[in-house]
Amino acid sequence: MWKCPKCNREFKYIDQSHFCEIPKTIDDYIAVQAEEIQPILKQLHIMIADVLLDAQEVISWGMPTFRKERNIIHFAANKKHIGLYPGDLAITHFTKRLLDYKTSKGSIHFQYDKPLPADLIKDIVKWCLDNSGSKISGQ
Numbered sequence: 001m002w003k004c005p006k007c008n009r010e011f012k013y014i015d016q017s018h019f020c021e022i023p024k025t026i027d028d029y030i031a032v033q034a035e036e037i038q039p040i041l042k043q044l045h046i047m048i049a050d051v052l053l054d055a056q057e058v059i060s061w062g063m064p065t066f067r068k069e070r071n072i073i074h075f076a077a078n079k080k081h082i083g084l085y086p087g088d089l090a091i092t093h094f095t096k097r098l099l100d101y102k103t104s105k106g107s108i109h110f111q112y113d114k115p116l117p118a119d120l121i122k123d124i125v126k127w128c129l130d131n132s133g134s135k136i137s138g139q
């Protein structure tokens with residue numbers, strides 16, 4: 001495993017060539033992920049954007065972030081799962097519907113080989129819009 005000192009991404013081979021830039025948009029972020037996970041990340045991007053029609057899309061804390069005056073929700077491509085970061089309060093609120101998913105520190109883990117639960121994700125995004133957003137918002 002080799003970690004590029006410039007962009008902090010991890011690669012199998014030392015000095016592996018890659019698109020070495022800090023992405024500035026969610027589309028850029030998705031474009032530099034492994035090809036096989038790009039479709040599911042695009043799906044998630046669209047699902048969230050569908051609910052947050054007029055939100056700003058930025059990269060904040062190194063993660064795709066939807067912002068409307070404050071950060072509402074983030075997601076990130078982790079090695080073994082997609083992390084959705086709605087904040088602790090959202091996770092408490094949706095506990096019963098999250099029994100099938102691993103959660104930790106304000107994030108929900110979705111496995112790459114399982115379909116994304118669109119209804120659940122959209123409900124969480126709506127809730128984050130109407131309530132407090134991600135824990136790391138407003139910093």
Ligand SMILES: [Zn+2]
Pocket residue numbers: 004005006007008009018019020021
């Ligand atoms: Zn790099």
